[in-house]
Amino acid sequence: MNIASVIVDVPARQTDKSFDYLIPDEYIGSILPGMRIIVPFGPRKIQGFVVDLKDESDFSKLKEISEPMDLYPVLTKELLELGDWLAEKTLCYKISGFQAMLPAALKAKYEKKLILAENVDPLQLSLILQPFFIDSRELKWDEAINHGILSEIQREAANKLIDVIYEVKERVRKKKLKHIIPELSIEELIIEKEKINTRAGKQKDVIDFFIHRHKPIELRTLLSELKISSQTVSALVEKKILMEKELEVYRDPYQDRQFKQTYPLPLTEGQQKVIHPIQQSILMDEHHVFLLYGVTGSGKTEVYLQSIQTVLEKGKEAIVLVPEISLTPQMVHRFKGRFGDKVAVLHSGLSAGEKYDEWRKIQRKEVSVVVGARSAVFAPFENIGIIIIDEEHETSYKQEENPRYHARDVAIQRAEHFQCPVVLGSATPSLESFARANKKVYQLLSLPNRMNNQSLPAVEIIDMRDELRSGNRSMFSSVLFEKIKDRLEKKQQIVLFLNKRGHSSFIMCRDCGYVVNCPHCEISLTYHQSQQKMKCHYCGHEEYVPKQCPECKSEHIRYFGTGTQKVEEELGKVLPEARVIRMDVDTTSRKGSHEKLLDAFQKGKADILLGTQMIAKGLDFPNITLVGVLTADTMLHLPDFRSSEKTFQLLTQVSGRAGRHELPGEVIIQTYSPEHYSVELAGSQDYDQFYQYEMMVRKTHRYPPFYYLSLITITHEELMKVVTITEKITKYLRSKLSNNAIVLGPVASPIPKINNRYRYQCLIKYKKEPELSNALKIILDQYQQEMASSGLQITVDLNPYILM
């Protein structure tokens, strides 16, 4: 086994296959599948993944592997196979599949450098180059370009005075801290202690410390614990009693946190009923997909926790996926509290280094539970006993860049391999999942009642058009306003929800209707009050607010739409006594601020929590008795077939924040389209009826779950090019697919231009098209060249969630 099959780090069609390399004798046996290695590829060196070992190759002239990058494989055999599966299912490159499964820290960084050839003195170089090589024998390629000395370099490279080398670097270093280790045994330490001068009492203390705790300790901790200075320690190091050593430590974002240990709570009858089949499946090593459909506050989390308990008792591991925005401290607390050190947490708030360290805890099997966002589904466990996906309907489980996978599909694929259950939990399951449960593909488990049988909050829908007619032009209906005042008096808490951050959404001239658009994208700019600027959320373009209309020179400029910031201002005006905490991307961007704000709210330091999406989930505070949704329909009119579903889900989730404990809750939903079924049915909290209705709509319009979707988006700077290519692709697909497939296009994307690139698309609706995947591959092959050279972009998404 001295030949390795390697997938190289070149994301391109032609290199999307394994290349064979010889393993140098010194590495035979230590280079294993799943490891990262450095290999020569053409003239340079790059990273690769070993996918297989073999004795023979079809190629005669094999190059040798330069060096391994890992001591142990970073991908297990199962993950290697999963990578192939990902590439096949999402039409991505294998290398992209592998990289998606690993923390970003493990992705290679490349550096091109120039070094003086061996035995060459800098003075031998041309005068221009000498200063660059006097101090050091190497120079970064980028610097050489910046100094405009490239041609000089090339000349000297031809003379063999300078070599060009390629370095593959690690992105993140393992964190190392100075530790102190006793160099002697306990017995020897006791003897040494006696020898120490009585005046050096501190030194004796240190030795005593190691007699009682004979293992390495971080220098800083030692110093602070014994209240000594580093001199004391270095004196002992001098005497060869102790030793200093750099030891690797984990960056643990939760290390200073105490988590109160919790114990399994007695389950309600309903919970027992649903947990039984899950535990059965765990114990029997059977693969099933369960859809746990439980209303908000029905105690799904406790079902998760106790299922995991069963898994751990079997000596297996658990993966829990939660949407990024609900990966709140509260959520983490519940898992850490129950399983303590056995839990690793992965989410986007961690630095690359922290993520890497959490990941390594998993790799080394130091933990057996992972709680994390989408990518945690790839946790490198080798003995998975359950995969739980909370808030199953959340769209954030779909990755919107390559590889465009859905965590639910990956979870099911992995669970099949490990013969273990998948639990999809939600109060408002996605139509796809619920339909599958109805078809008995998934097993449906229902928790129809809240814990302690509290009733769901009473919901009232307010027609804002009536408010307008009766002269109320504020953003609070009179009903909501009265209720807010009432709660303030009663010292109860209020949550106000608005799914738009910032101030106003767009700015329009009142006289001529002119709306300021982004010059690079075909979309209106968003007003941000803090900087008095208008920004484009797609390309980042910024400009100042015009004082007069650029079109008709009118000065009547109106700000439309309402953002959290504006609501906060207004609250300050009409209810100056109310203490408000605002939570949106702007106020929670700094690390830990999210937690701080929630903590303050919990401690009653504010009466009103005002926020965007991020407050819709997971909040569980006893004192919240009123939830107000300021504008329920902002999402409703987006060009997206899921907008009704999303609206229903969001409204239901937000409503679920109220009255989860003793105090009953009330919900006020303000809307301009009260008669829309998703608003109306969210009001009556009737998922089943919503499901029926929406399924009908989907059926008539031929959308999922009745049809599969695939979306091809073509972008280029020139409109003509985009149109012709989209036309060709559409035509080709029509010729390849059956008559049952519906090929829509070419049409301009809902956002027809982003960042000066025109966007066209082709949407395919189909039930069964075995040729589709192949046809798409051929298309990607066909345009591969143009995509590399002329800036053409073609993205293919099998099962898209965003149709823009």
Place this chain on the structure above:
DNA sequence: GTTTCATTCCAA
């Protein structure tokens, strides 16, 4: 006849 630029091909 030489240089320069763009395009295509290749990598084990």
Place this chain on the structure above:
DNA sequence: TGGAATGAAACT
């Protein structure tokens, strides 16, 4: 993806 080889156009 980066680079080398190839071929065509521009330049002396």
